Amino acid sequence: MKTIYFDNNATTQVAPEVLEAMEPYFCQRYGNPSSMHSFGGQVKKEVERAREKVASLLGAHPDEIVFTSCGTESDNAAVRGTLESYPGKNHFVTTRVEHPAVWNLCPYLRQKGYRVTEISVDRKGRISLDEVRSSLTDATALVSVMYANNETGVVFPIEEIGRIVKARGIPFHTDAVQAVGKVPLDMSKSTVDLLSLSGHKLHAPKGIGALYVRRGTKLAPFIIGGHQEKGRRGGTENVPYIVGLGKAAELAEQRMAEETTRVRMLRDRLEKGILERVPNVLINGDTEHRLPNTCSLSFEYVEGESILMMLNDLGVCASSGSACTSGSLEPSHVLRAMGVPFTAAHGSIRFSLSIYNTEEEVDFVVQHLPDIIEKLREISPFWKDFKEGKFSLRAAG
């Protein structure tokens, strides 16, 4: 059975070009970039070349790029490193829809005595700029707002938020793990001070990430050790993976146009096809400001895990914000923050595409999904009631 991979916000296929670029750095060019001999020195040059490629994708200077082990490390380094740099300030501002890499820092920081403000979002997952503005105080050490949401694909107006934050002279971090490679970014014209990215979301392997640190930004090191990364992140450089991330960044820059046109077209074809063939489906999130590859749908009266399992039987990979898929009992915190009724959140499915997907794959899902939903609705006690007009979710929710 062929795998149809529509779960690219979870992780992506490593591009063959990336793997090829990494390959020599395991058994042949395995030197340590810090060594004094040219065997290591030549490797250092490749690390710096990769840094230039990542910088180029972001419109940044190479010396503003710090390699890390993953997106979560980048987020932790940015948030905890900044707070440590401002010991006199005890207020952290973020949103209610962040990835756990930032969101789960909130209870930790509260425990450490910080005051944490989590900005709310509306029914479409949009943030209120007024709420951002009014949350800021003289004690605010850092504002961290994700660039694009992993579950809904909603893109926040980062520059507008950044202008408000920078007007108060407060450092500004964005978790751009889902945005890098999918939307064009230019740090040279940006208000962002710190930006996190993760390799495996843009066709590099798992285990490599980067943090953009604007020149002049105060940041205590998160991992203390050797002089690597100019003392900002100790630990021998993960050379093959850094080379891989460099290659992935280069490819992403070349393929940005394809991402924003062909991938968007595939996503729209998928979404339109499903909405036309399946009744009682809601789109989660602001469709006006959304990543080109992401589509989050709620299928009313059926439960997400069941849909995923049936898709899985057809070789189709997707995700759900349903409670049952996570082992927790409540649906995703993102959908709850948006006020999506539990009833619809339980039936939510996220499709996230990449440049490796094809029209045939989209059509296969559009063709088979209606049968899955129909089968599950036949089993569901609520579907018949709804059809007979006994109740309606939207009235209840």
Add this chain to the structure above:
Amino acid sequence: MWEYTEKVLDHFRNPRNVGEVEDPDGIGEVGSLACGDALRLTFKLDEHKRIKEVKFKTFGCASAIASSSALTEIIKGMTLEEAEKVTNQDIARYLGELPEEKMHCSVMGQEALQAAIAHYRGKGVPKEETDIVCKCFGISGKEIEKVARQNNLTTIEQVTHYTKAGGGCGTCHPKIQEILDRLGREERPEMPADKERGRRRLTNLQKIKLIEETVEGIIKPALRRDGGDLELIDIEGNKVLVGLRGTCSSCPASGFTLKHYVEGKLREYVSPEIEVEEVAP
């Protein structure tokens, strides 16, 4: 990804007895859309008061659908007296096993069955609405107590896995703990179902005592027959520390004995999570 047994997947992919019995004798409805799972069970009796026809409709995950399907297969042909003895453990066992986080799916099956029987007997749905402990999922103290007793639950996390109570905002955790403490103080008769499976929830004291009994009564006599012996040194959680004595201490196969025989017996008689480690003399 959940580790579902083939039987769970089969009942999910090919659910038995889907639908609603026409003109049913009993109807049981539990759960809600907001909770993420719900089950409507309907049955009809034959002239001998046995369940002739039973059907279900379920909104929920794969294990909820499989549990409902399994339930209908289990109770078909039973008298109501037999059916009301069916527990969530019977459903889980029928399906091979359910992940612990999904045990509430089997509990939902049992509750729907009891509600349907009560409906037939004209008592209405016996769901206790009066002492709601978990407001997020509308679970009463009586329900928590009943399920905790039946499944020998000892932690809040287990109660959440089995009933959902405590899985939302978490403010009811102290109340759940009170119930568990109260049950813990009572004497707990062993469930025959647990004995069958060789699995039960033990307090630390019970576990230590059972380990001692198993070592003294079963393991030591067997080792002594071969001139060996063993000393129970300490117990840390599920880790049992022992020292090998007699011929065992110099036997090249002692590692095998320890892992396969000693650990095997302790897993069989005490808990499948037991691990045995040798402490050098």
